[in-house]
Amino acid sequence: MAHTEWKDAPGLPDFSLLKRLARDQLIFLLEQLPGKKDLFIDADLMSPLDRIANVTILKQHEVDKLYKVELKPIVNLVNADKVAGRFRRYKIIFTPQKFYACETVLEEQGVYGDVTTDEWNFYILPLDDDILSLELPEFFRDNFLEGDQRWVTTAGSALRLLQSVYGSFSKVYGIGRCAKMVYESWRELMEDGEQRTRQPEFAKVFLVDRDVDFVTPLCSQVVYEGLVDDLFRIKCGSVEFGPDVTSSDKSIKVMLNSQDKVFSEIRNEHFSNVFGFLSQKAKNLQTAYDKRRGMDIQQMKAFVADELKGLKQEHRLLSLHIGASESMMKKKTKQDFQELLKTEHSLLEGFEIRECITYIEEHINRQVSMIDSLRLLCLLSITENGLLSKDYRSLKAQYLQSYGIEHLLTFANLRQLGLLEEQQAGETLTVMESKVGKLVNDKTVGKLTDAFSSLAKKSNFRALSKRLALVPKSGEEYDLRVPRDMAYVFSGAYIPLSCKLIEQVLERDGWTGMEEVTRMLNGQEFAVTEARSKTDAQRIVLVMFLGGCTFSEISALRFLGKERGCRFIVVTTAITNSSRLLEALLDNSA
């Protein structure tokens, strides 16, 4: 039941190299300013920085005091000092890169001459053996909502970094407007640099835009790691568990990765399997402890020396995860999770939509949760290709009544992204397709509103779902204990679209035979062969999610990897889930 390593799994590249590179670079920058210094760290940067260079290392390089910066009032700080007649030297280190707009602000505020600036090209933070993150949650909103391409070269640079450390990629596949730009940007960067001839560790790369598949991140997660993220918010690979989990009056911060032996066995499991697994483990643990009873002094000494530490460690982790599971169960029953899942599954299937709408309406009326109500509305809109005009207006009005009228700004954002919209009159599939085709080709002056709305995806989920068999037939029993396909990450109700696309493209080594599908996804697919490579490298595939990736997708890819005999390395601009995705689009506060 637990997914343990299979025997001939290809070895993973050592990503700690990336950490060391980043750390060395930072140290180099710090040493540019000799002598004692105080370090001010942007709040968002604190966790990633901690993973790269902890306090000890910083102190070794003459860092004296550390401060957290919540907003960005560096300019005020410098100006205040000037006014007070205090003289200090300032260095601003931008990471992962410096933007010209920032320099403009420095200049306009009159402090440009008082500071030196540097870039710390900290592109990639390894979160685990097979997860690499750019830690850029802002990527999603900047790129997809605002249409700002500032992070395209950042993503391209991350790819270049990977290539220079781990060898050339031989094949690149991708889908999405941003994926294409990142690819081009990366190619441009590679042209200038030196060519490495070392053997590649991974040969295939897949780039995918978040907006190719909005459905997946909007679904409630039911694999253990996904649930922990949804309920407790995993940040930079670690999570804070409160008193209700630790059964004490203290909170505790825990790293969640493959080092945690208990966690690594349950992380990809459907939550219905988790309790059973944990109790079995607890029993085994008890048996192991009980071994002591029959021991003599010699054996006891050996036991204490070798095994006890490991057992205690396991004991600690076990109680933690059992506590977490119980807390999750409590929260979920309170929110009537089963009914919620039922509604989501109905939406995915396209079944009893009126009842779903009634459920959503009541969810809004009861003011259950601002984000969840929005999530359900978006899921309804995407799966149904937009809401009927009367439903859109009625549900929007009720939402504004329940959660605040200022949310009409949020609705405008969602509409622009195509996450929550009205069906246009007379919008049959053929009409839409021809419209979309026209947008892609038409660049003439005057198509202003079209230019902006062309950022939005118009895809037909139902048709896609049918074509790719994303929703298994209901009526057939789905055994979650022995999952037969990636749909298990959503209780057998739905195979993540993004992962299905990856599966299909890898199988076909390209997009041949998928013309209908790519058309429904607005095109922008590509497949390029860069060079030849040895066969073993074929077994490791890098998947880069532009705009965020969920733990459910990571679990699904791990499953897919086992099925196909390969390993997936997930590179993402940030880990995301439905809450983070929607919170990035809220515009209800200053």
Place this chain on the structure above:
Amino acid sequence: KESKRAVNSILVDDDDDEEEEDGVERVSWSGEPVGSISWSVKETASSIRSGSEQSFPKIDTTPSLSKQGSGYSLSSLFKGDLYDLSPEETVRRMQKGRAFSLEKFRSLQDKLLLLDEAVAVYDGNLITAVLIYLKKSLSKEILFRELMARDVALRHYVHYLKEMGEQKLLVELMKALGRTEDMALMQYKEHLNIKDEGQRRDFLKSCLGLPFSQDDATHVQDHYTLLERQIIIEADAEIFKKFPRKASILNMPIITTLYYSCFYHYGESEGTYSSPENIRKTFRISEKQYILTALGARAKLKSWFDVDSLFNTKNWLGYTKKRSPIGFHRVVDILQKNSAPVNVLQEYVNLIDSPELKLSVALKYKCHDIVINTYRDLKDRQELVVYREKLERDSPEYRKIQELLNNVQIRWKN
């Protein structure tokens, strides 16, 4: 639960210092791992508070984004000789992070070439850099005109203006583009920056004429009306000091305001702004929503009589009948959450239409009489026997079941 007990009961004899040895992470009182950066930051902060270090200037947290453009030029970034570079070459230099000068591009044609080249390499940072230069060296009319034909550049410009807080210019741009609804929304958004409720109300009033879509115009009107009334209600409550209020209703959503009103002003005449009836009418609240909210409020106050009246309607014969736009099972849920006594609960459980649902709810909330009656009606002897075992020996329900079981006239199906 079993697993938890199992884990906690595991006996460990050797209770020596487990801290460092088994690789357990040492955690400070705040829950942060000792030696981590967040721990170190907190330590620094607390040592400052205790006054042991020299005081540091207070960090002003107001955002420092510029609002007015001043005489800005990118040539200050430029160090070295003037290269005779074309727009394409300049963009290449920018990509490589090398020094460059945009100032030498003075003709409109060159400037546009620069912009188009930056767009062609997909780099948002460069596109914005060029736009910053164009903003200073072109009149806004010319710039707007040129941007209209370049949607990627336009998006970057809009985003830049948003980030820099250049509200006035943004509005002008939207107007020039004919994006009137977006313009209206952008202006409306400014209300979020106004803290004082009176000023915010006045600002919202000034938004009323803006070119919103028809639906949004109604919503903004509601927003103004709502805030206006909230201010009045708060003021009245303050004057009369009648009600102990935990929190202000200012800027709360309509439904929250309705809830507050059902809580503190229930039964007031429709004439006052604070009455539930007034709020219901003014904001066109659906019957379903109204009943849900009123139910929640009156149940919290345990006013079972008020709850009862909510569902009374007269049918055409003049008889009072109970009706609910939300399922009675939902009503029961809400009552139960507010600790309604069993006899009240039972009354509503009885009103549930579907027999299966009624039974499951009755079982869930232990409405014994209903369960018993249902099994009796279903003539299910076995279930009655099973259920009897869950009851107290001498309770009236237990005896009721006994009586039923002993009743020879009932033709049980099992």
